[in-house]
Amino acid sequence: MGFNVCIVGATGAVGVEFIKVLERRNFPVDKLLLLASKRSAGTTLQFRGKDHVVQELTHDSFKSQHLALFSASGKVSRDYRDSCVKAGCLMVDNSSAFRMDPEVPLVVPEVNPDAAKAHKGVIANPNCTTIIALLALYPLHRAVPIRRVVAATYQAASGAGHAAMEELQDSTRAWLDGKPFTPKALPHPYAFNLFPHNSPMTDNGYCEEELKMARESVKIMADPSVRITATCVRVPVLRTHAEALNIEFAAPMPVARAYELLRKAPGVTVLEDRARNRWPMPIDAAGEDDVFVGRVRQDLTLPNTLDVWVVGDQLLKGAALNAIQCAELVLVGAVARNKVAAAKA
Ligand code: A2P
Numbered sequence: 001m002g003f004n005v006c007i008v009g010a011t012g013a014v015g016v017e018f019i020k021v022l023e024r025r026n027f028p029v030d031k032l033l034l035l036a037s038k039r040s041a042g043t044t045l046q047f048r049g050k051d052h053v054v055q056e057l058t059h060d061s062f063k064s065q066h067l068a069l070f071s072a073s074g075k076v077s078r079d080y081r082d083s084c085v086k087a088g089c090l091m092v093d094n095s096s097a098f099r100m101d102p103e104v105p106l107v108v109p110e111v112n113p114d115a116a117k118a119h120k121g122v123i124a125n126p127n128c129t130t131i132i133a134l135l136a137l138y139p140l141h142r143a144v145p146i147r148r149v150v151a152a153t154y155q156a157a158s159g160a161g162h163a164a165m166e167e168l169q170d171s172t173r174a175w176l177d178g179k180p181f182t183p184k185a186l187p188h189p190y191a192f193n194l195f196p197h198n199s200p201m202t203d204n205g206y207c208e209e210e211l212k213m214a215r216e217s218v219k220i221m222a223d224p225s226v227r228i229t230a231t232c233v234r235v236p237v238l239r240t241h242a243e244a245l246n247i248e249f250a251a252p253m254p255v256a257r258a259y260e261l262l263r264k265a266p267g268v269t270v271l272e273d274r275a276r277n278r279w280p281m282p283i284d285a286a287g288e289d290d291v292f293v294g295r296v297r298q299d300l301t302l303p304n305t306l307d308v309w310v311v312g313d314q315l316l317k318g319a320a321l322n323a324i325q326c327a328e329l330v331l332v333g334a335v336a337r338n339k340v341a342a343a344k345a
Helices: 013-024 074-086 113-117 128-143 162-176 208-221 255-264 316-344
Strands: 003-008 029-036 044-047 050-053 067-070 090-093 122-124 146-155 227-234 240-249 268-270 291-298 305-313
Touching: 003 013, 003 074, 013 029, 013 044, 013 316, 029 044, 029 050, 067 074, 067 316, 074 090, 090 316, 113 316, 122 316, 128 146, 128 208, 128 240, 128 255, 128 268, 128 291, 128 305, 128 316, 146 208, 208 227, 255 268, 255 291, 255 305, 305 316
Parallel strands: 003 029, 003 067, 067 090, 090 122, 146 227, 268 291
Antiparallel strands: 044 050, 146 240, 240 305, 291 305
């Protein structure tokens, strides 16, 4: 059995990756419906070698759909959730709209796959920085509990959408040509620059992105004893986030053991050549499903504490891939289970 799948925000940075990931993973799609705003209705995108015309999203779009992959903004997700769920269509939402709703599972398949199966119509896809960090943190945490993480992130343009990716390229070109450039998608000059994350500032001095990382990680790992403090920074990289994680454990975690755990961890590749001072870089992870890890070392200033460097494609594991893996857990897993049950009957 295949599924009717629609993509809400199909023309966006994550939307086009949804299309590619569905195709590459051979997700059982019967019909694919591409949805966006009126602005890009009529545009054509390809799926499995065939043209698909983008249609305007309406409240009737979800009729006969089994799965809706949303990445169009929190407002669009909030506005269309009821229409989607009432139509009996599973919503996998890449926005932050419902992530902290206790009724909505927040899922990283390598960490809490069972949470996905308990959904009530909506599964939330976590924040990209959170997913990428957890791929490295969780296998370590399972072995020796993590007490505290101090994170510094180096975040790509793609997290702010297609317009920000274009702005990085256009402003870099303008800078090299000596031409003036006025930022539109982002609040500050981006070429040859970096700035603290552009998400809204909160009263306690953290920006929302930093708080998301702390709160979402606790929900996904279902462990309020893990405390995370982050400084999130936007850097002039197109689509891959990097993160420096200082991780304090409740008991000793030898470097060799951490490497062994990370080498075995699903979705993680250890990439390094110490002799050549070669560690994971954004260009290693761009377009890759795995998160790349290296530079695991004992913090010389604190016992039971390691420093770890992690790099992951923001559009794939940080967004489209993780969302489609969630859908696979619920829909494709269910079909496989039914087949086994039918064969046994
Ligand atoms: P459109 O191309 O019509 O603007 P990104 O995250 O890269 O900025 O992409 C956002 C995606 O969300 C785009 O596909 C965009 O479509 C879509 N989108 C934005 N606002 C709406 C809306 N009100 N209804 C449907 N789709 C929307």
